[in-house]
Amino acid sequence: MGETLSEKIWNRHVVHLGDGEPDLLYIDLHLIHEVTSPQAFAGLRMNRRSVRRPDLTVATEDHNVPTDSAVWPIADPISRQQVETLRANCAEFGITLHPMGTSQQGIVHVIGPETGLTQPAMTIVCGDSHTSTHGAFGALAFGIGTSEVEHVLATQTLPQQRPNNMAITVNGELPASCTAKDVILAIIGRIGTGGGIGSVIEYRGPVIRALSMEGRMTVCNMSIEAGAKAGLIAPDSTTFEYLRNRTYAPKGSDWDEALESWSELYSDPDATFDKEVVIDGSSLVPHISWGTNPSQVAPIDGTVPHPDSFEEASGREAAARALAYMGLEPGTPVRDISVDTVFIGSCTNSRIEDLRAVAAVAHRRRVREGVRTLVVPGSAAVKAQAEAEGLHKVFKDAGFDWREPGCSMCLAMNPDKLGPKERCASTSNRNFEGRQGKGGRTHLVSPTVAAATAIAGRFATPEDLS
Amino acid sequence: MKPVRIISARGLPLDRSDVDTDQIIPSDWLKRVERTGFEQGLFSEWREDPSFVLNDPRFSDARILVAGPNFGTGSSREHAVWAIQQYGFSAVISPRFGDIFRNNATKNGLVPVQLEETAARKLLHAIVEDPSLEITVDVEQCVVTAAAIGLQANFSLDGAVQKRLLEGLDDIGLTLAHSEAINRYEANRPAWLPVLS
Ligand code: SF4
Numbered sequence: 001m002g003e004t005l006s007e008k009i010w011n012r013h014v015v016h017l018g019d020g021e022p023d024l025l026y027i028d029l030h031l032i033h034e035v036t037s038p039q040a041f042a043g044l045r046m047n048r049r050s051v052r053r054p055d056l057t058v059a060t061e062d063h064n065v066p067t068d069s070a071v072w073p074i075a076d077p078i079s080r081q082q083v084e085t086l087r088a089n090c091a092e093f094g095i096t097l098h099p100m101g102t103s104q105q106g107i108v109h110v111i112g113p114e115t116g117l118t119q120p121a122m123t124i125v126c127g128d129s130h131t132s133t134h135g136a137f138g139a140l141a142f143g144i145g146t147s148e149v150e151h152v153l154a155t156q157t158l159p160q161q162r163p164n165n166m167a168i169t170v171n172g173e174l175p176a177s178c179t180a181k182d183v184i185l186a187i188i189g190r191i192g193t194g195g196g197i198g199s200v201i202e203y204r205g206p207v208i209r210a211l212s213m214e215g216r217m218t219v220c221n222m223s224i225e226a227g228a229k230a231g232l233i234a235p236d237s238t239t240f241e242y243l244r245n246r247t248y249a250p251k252g253s254d255w256d257e258a259l260e261s262w263s264e265l266y267s268d269p270d271a272t273f274d275k276e277v278v279i280d281g282s283s284l285v286p287h288i289s290w291g292t293n294p295s296q297v298a299p300i301d302g303t304v305p306h307p308d309s310f311e312e313a314s315g316r317e318a319a320a321r322a323l324a325y326m327g328l329e330p331g332t333p334v335r336d337i338s339v340d341t342v343f344i345g346s347c348t349n350s351r352i353e354d355l356r357a358v359a360a361v362a363h364r365r366r367v368r369e370g371v372r373t374l375v376v377p378g379s380a381a382v383k384a385q386a387e388a389e390g391l392h393k394v395f396k397d398a399g400f401d402w403r404e405p406g407c408s409m410c411l412a413m414n415p416d417k418l419g420p421k422e423r424c425a426s427t428s429n430r431n432f433e434g435r436q437g438k439g440g441r442t443h444l445v446s447p448t449v450a451a452a453t454a455i456a457g458r459f460a461t462p463e464d465l466s
Numbered sequence: 467m468k469p470v471r472i473i474s475a476r477g478l479p480l481d482r483s484d485v486d487t488d489q490i491i492p493s494d495w496l497k498r499v500e501r502t503g504f505e506q507g508l509f510s511e512w513r514e515d516p517s518f519v520l521n522d523p524r525f526s527d528a529r530i531l532v533a534g535p536n537f538g539t540g541s542s543r544e545h546a547v548w549a550i551q552q553y554g555f556s557a558v559i560s561p562r563f564g565d566i567f568r569n570n571a572t573k574n575g576l577v578p579v580q581l582e583e584t585a586a587r588k589l590l591h592a593i594v595e596d597p598s599l600e601i602t603v604d605v606e607q608c609v610v611t612a613a614a615i616g617l618q619a620n621f622s623l624d625g626a627v628q629k630r631l632l633e634g635l636d637d638i639g640l641t642l643a644h645s646e647a648i649n650r651y652e653a654n655r656p657a658w659l660p661v662l663s
Contacts, residue, residue, distance in 0.1 A: 015651045016644045021626045024644055026651050028659060038499035055661045078497040085499045096662040117660050129542040129566060145544035145570035155641045157648055161624060193484055194536045194562050227539055229565050254658035293484045314483045314534060413493045432488040434511050
């Protein structure tokens, strides 16, 4: 019987096949950041263990970093201590670190791909659930907890249970108004926050094939929002062209050898999936989230749903609680909801292509009076590229605030936060209660909808703007 | 990690679905570099509401958290497990757990009990009726019982995970016993794979 792509990568990495024990998998790349690593390093020290492969480990500062360079160094003493702890740990154990303000710094899931560290068929882990992003390259990439971070540091392996396999096929052709973000929001709306639990989701079909690497990363990034262990897309010429000549990509004859090894990376036609979902991509419209979990989404043409419209009691209760938190009335047209803040950034949508799309909407327009609008590049390299293309001028002219790279307002761990009841259109991935600041109200959207919303002051698509 | 075999305790009824790890421990708490002191952060935003169940003195002795489906979804923060444990819970019962949360729980000896939905609901309602209801989680037999309401329900635990919980084993120590196999694997990795310089 054939193998799925996930199984192929898995099988290439088994160090030890357990008898009644989980398989021991080799880890090709371990990404770390300041938040989930300090207790892991402390554990190593306590047990007198070392880092087995510092050369397969890379660290960056992202979550705590203020994105306004005027306030550097970090004012908050607890945040500063966490970043300084990472610096000390990396120095002690010989790990490459990209500190804030340096040329390769950025959000952990942005710098891996853009430097070419993320390659097909690799196993990649990070103490961060959005590690699923790297699956866009046909790598098996998943988030782990701090105990597992310690495990990988000490052994470069992880004992793992084989996951289930799920296939999501997106057929047809995406309408011009839709982006990768709308594809994944629609998918999560359909399968729910638990739909992918225990599974690696492989995204397939013409719509996925037509996406750029940036778009594929957006889709894989939010796999975890459907509960999945990882997202995966079979590598193809789009992947290889993106990788060619990147800093850590193989060169010369190594490149040819790598290409050959990557050529078998697809699910065999007779491979079986535990679950299959088919989506008609041609009928998609831009989506926004109205609630407090990422499955609570509506088409932009729609209205805020009534709790009674949910079949199950738990769905009704969750919807009622979410609407109360979000301060929304059922039946309100989505386009009538106005916002206080627009956040464009995060590992979901802060890459150069996202910023180009935002600039195209913002060009020769002005942000609505009173709307705070942050544009936060995902990495120092994205920032440099955007400035080389003059995008920052477009943003500034339109009244957007152009920032330094970091996680920023994706989560409330640095100075970029929402205040209570502040309403935000955000290109990030989580709309949980308090995610962007205590009492803050998050609506997840695509970069183009975010840009148009900043200009209209209420939810809008670029087509709505005169 | 301490071995865990049988937990007999009262339950805390958390009647919500999709309790994500951002709620279990809000991100402000993640700035700490220590592994202890997270009990104050457990559900810290919900706790500001006096009617939140954790503030209800009737449940102050509870050591088993009983929640709705999709508990622990979202962020990978192990701090969520530390907070639950340090507050005094030894097990969490839910019809479905987020994968990373479940993994993190077992690495710390917090028992994730995945119970079929009707049994989980029945238990939740029974605790609300009678906060003194005695619940027993038997990790060896993989059974949850609440004799007073005639509940006896099986849950599944992966065999290797169960063994680690019962014996309190350290995963890293177990893996290091396979060092030879790791050396062999490493010797055969393609030379063009990326290495940090
Ligand atoms: S941008 Fe947001 S989701 Fe991504 S790594 Fe940072 S905090 Fe996590």
